[in-house]
Amino acid sequence: MRKALSRLTLASLIGGVVGVAIVLGALAAPLIAPRDPLKTDFRRMTKPPDAQAYFGTDQVGRDALSRVIYGARTSLFVAFSAVLLGTTTGSLWGLASGYLGGRFDLLSQRMMEIFQSFPDLILAMAISLAIGTGMPAVIVAIAITRLPFGGRVIRSVALTVKELAYVEAGRASGASNLRIMVLHVLPQCVAPYLVLATTHLGVAIVIEAALGFLGVGIPPPTPTWGNMLADSLTSLVPHWWLVLFPGLAITVTVLAFNLLGDGIRDTLDRRLYATLFRSSMPSAPAVTAPVAAALPPAR
Amino acid sequence: MRKYLARRLILALATLFGVSVIVFVVMRILPGDPLVAMFGMEGFTKLTPSDRARLIADLGLADPLPVQYAHWIRDIATGSFGRSFFRGDSVRDLIVHRGPLSAEIGILAVLVSWVVGLPVGIVSALRPNSVSDNVARSASILFIAIPGFWLGMLIVLASLFWFGYKTPLRVIHLWQDPWANFQLVIGPAIVLGLGQGAYIARMSRSCLFEVIREDYVRTARAKGLVEGLVIMRHALPNALLPVVTLSGILMGFVLGGSVAVEQAFGVPGLGRSLVTAVIERDIVVVQNLVLLYAMIFVFVNIAVDLSYAWLDPRIRY
């Protein structure tokens, strides 16, 4: 068991390192990308990988490697923003809902259940249809799909913390609800919140890529991994380097963040987390710890 | 049990009501005019404001929102899912025509996920930290990270090179030509199934791993039962309960993911219709299809809850 734990930690460490490397790479894109991702070169259109372009070029001669690197920028920015926005908003909502209880809680619970009744990609598509395409719109659309997860988990934490002795004491001594929520309940939510955020990062990246692939994401010519995959489909036989590398980038990034998330979750109190997850399932009755531990946040 | 069922259904109805309201509100705040769809851009600009007002009233779009909502719900209850703005095609016909294909893919995907995921999970649980266990767990983690539609694209690319894959031209139902139908659905089903299967493998591994360390399993072994029987008869059924729940939850992600995977394989399913409708801004089609998907998800959840309650004798409401 100890060996398994240490192996898992090693994997998550690798995941963390790779993840951080990707983020740094994205931030340093202008420095490490060999060419301008938007620069066309009509003498070198659709060239397979060679010494001049490690990932080949696309139909207008743009360097695929540079586009993948800059694509990381867009995709990561969207994913981070969406997860931050969605999980934070959801968590705050869940905190208030769990702590305050009453009708507000009932209403909030129903609303979260309603939101969770939509398959996430479909909800994101419908929302982006309503509010338009473009980066802010896509971020908001994905953020909304993450709301209910944060909401339910943090709500459970709030419910538990609410009953603790020192919180009761705080209430008795006349502290306002807001004060108690911020000073006492909030700190307990930080750890679960971190776990949520990291585990949902991978999902957000895939949803953003899927939206781009379907043609309802961030419009061209901004390079995103999803757009690049969509563009590769214009030929009778798609050029393999235009299909392979963007997808590989997505896979590696998601893998890294998933491993990192796993590790973070495992370093926290497993049992506490299991309790939290029991009530985060849509409506399932008693669930055992292993379920919670292996529960996927989304796909 | 019956009380639980009743309560569950009422809850589901309330959820569906909320879902329909949200879908309706989101679609109505959309900019864009149904008259543009009917008359085209240039024709629309030639209409006078009074013409437009009259046509909007004819379409029933001038009624107050709650009335429009009521009409929509009434239409759905009577089985009419509206008509597309463009070409006036019936959405119900669309669902009847393409729905079975997407449903087949979904069902096959669940099948694949269990057929692949369960054995892998069992082997992993029975031989922890062995080579096969490590391979299995690595593969699971990998397949969870791979985007389904990308995997689909790779498969199509490979098939183009080696088998001369042809993009499907038409919907072919199971009862029309089983072999052709199978060729249509198998690609997306495998891709979606593998993704789900990875989760199932992980989950069944954890569950079984814990269960075989329970006392009663040790008792069974002590009684002298063959190991295989111990696993199959005593350990597995209990370990599977959470996996069933998981499968139900995964269904939601299959419904969403199937949209992108259908696109990658070029399969003319309901998901692709939804994408086209979103791109064309055909509000009627989007509204009704989104509602349909949500309804399916809600019913799947109910089914999962019920099956769980039925399977686990400890749970009685």
Place this chain on the structure above:
Amino acid sequence: MSHIDRRTFLKHAAIATGGLAVASELLPSPVLAQEDSPLRPDPAARRGGTLRYAVHSAAAHFDIHQSGTVANIGPQGPMYDNLIRRDPRDGQTIIPDLAWKWDIAKDGKTYTFHLRKGVKFHDGADFTADDVKATFARIVWPPKGVVIPRTPLFAAVSEINVLDPHRIEFKLKEPRPAKFMLGSFASGWNVIVRKKSLEEHGGNLRQVMNFPGTGPFKHVSRVDKEIWIQERNPNYWNKGLPYLDRLEIYAIPPFDPANGSALLAGKLDYGRLLDPVSARKVKATPGMTSTDFYQTVVQAFFMNNKKKPFNDPRVRRAFHLALDKHVLVDVVKDVAPMMVGGFVYPFSEWASPAAEMSKRLGYQTDPKPAVQEAKKLLAAAGYPNGIKDLDFLVRDIATFRLWSVAIQAMLKETINVETKLRVAQASAWFDEAQAGNFDVAISAIVSTLLDPSDYFTAWYGKGGPQNYSLWENPAFHDLTSQIDHELDDARRKALVRKAEDILEQDPPLVPVSWEKIYDGWYNYVKGVNPYKIIGIYDVVRWDTAWLAK
């Protein structure tokens, strides 16, 4: 259909020795007995079978007249006839269709058509002159909310009169070249529909899938975005045609590789609008043939004249010269077949010869001299350091997406102009274009005829329906008017050249490229002859096609 029987030969001889002479244009109506059509059935043709072909994805609506895309005329065309039509055997000659004879008055202001008797619509109703009047009245004077791209072609029509159930006359307020008017009547777009259909639907057929026609094929069934199935019309007025029993028309977007792959896999018999890679493969495959022919479309880069700096013609000419058109054609060479051309259809009789064009600034293979000139013009107009922040509206199709990126790069590198790309779906693109919400934009526009009287009005005319740039030039419009009225061919050509010079110096748009279409088919498909077609909108009926298998 290469038989010439004795009767037809004699008829042609009769015409040659001076049958009916009309106006100054040599397009007399062949003198035939009422029942005959020059399209006689070929005795060697085999009857029966199903032709499977794909043409464009599903259209936004069903009203052929209101449409400008082959997504309508392609699948719907086989169900309708025209008043007169282009001969499918060469795609050029105008021959009788529902009108078996026509007369043009000496003053060129009255066109009388004699209609066939005994023709029935698919729903059993009789075809009469009332239907022709209703059809054309809608085209010439569209009701509110209905926009028909062919309306400008008939701007000179002042009256349409039904003389008797089988004779109808069109009166013009002033004469027009007969070639032009007959070409307009013969356009594949102007299918004849029932008066009753128009009345029943308030003159708007957009949502009517199956309004009856008189054509060789009848509607059977349709699955949205998949297939339209049509069957032979056993009561077709041209006895002996069509040969095919069934048409299966699939919906695949233009230049989509799925079309080529389905054709090569044997799932289709005929492929239209193939991508170049598939077309090459088809050519190389024994038992299959492919060819290309010209299309009546221009891929255009628009510049909004109502916004600075495009009110200055020097700026627009600078843009015109800065774009390397040969490279632009190359950029999409694997996606769609294109060719370089100027403001006049490069394959029409009014075009400047290729040798002359290749020496002209803006069309040379070496772009440097043109770029130099462009820089000078821009500086003279007051922008020596280039222009920033132009809103570039792009229609969401693969070719335009590729071109927009290439053009963006070209403008930046040559004349330091910076644009921001904004991609929009077709209907949204037209929305924005009509409202003038752009600085520069790219899309394709269509004309019905190669005749300059058509597109000089539609594309370049003041207030022309496709003049998205909102361009005006009084000298040019004046010339256009003269071209419309000039009945002598040689003089007309000279006027067109003069007009072209104006366009070069004061461009209403930049002609990115002109289009060719690739068709591919199996050799057992007979009776089709796409080699000489111009534009795919006139040859969509399949009445002469048969399968040799």
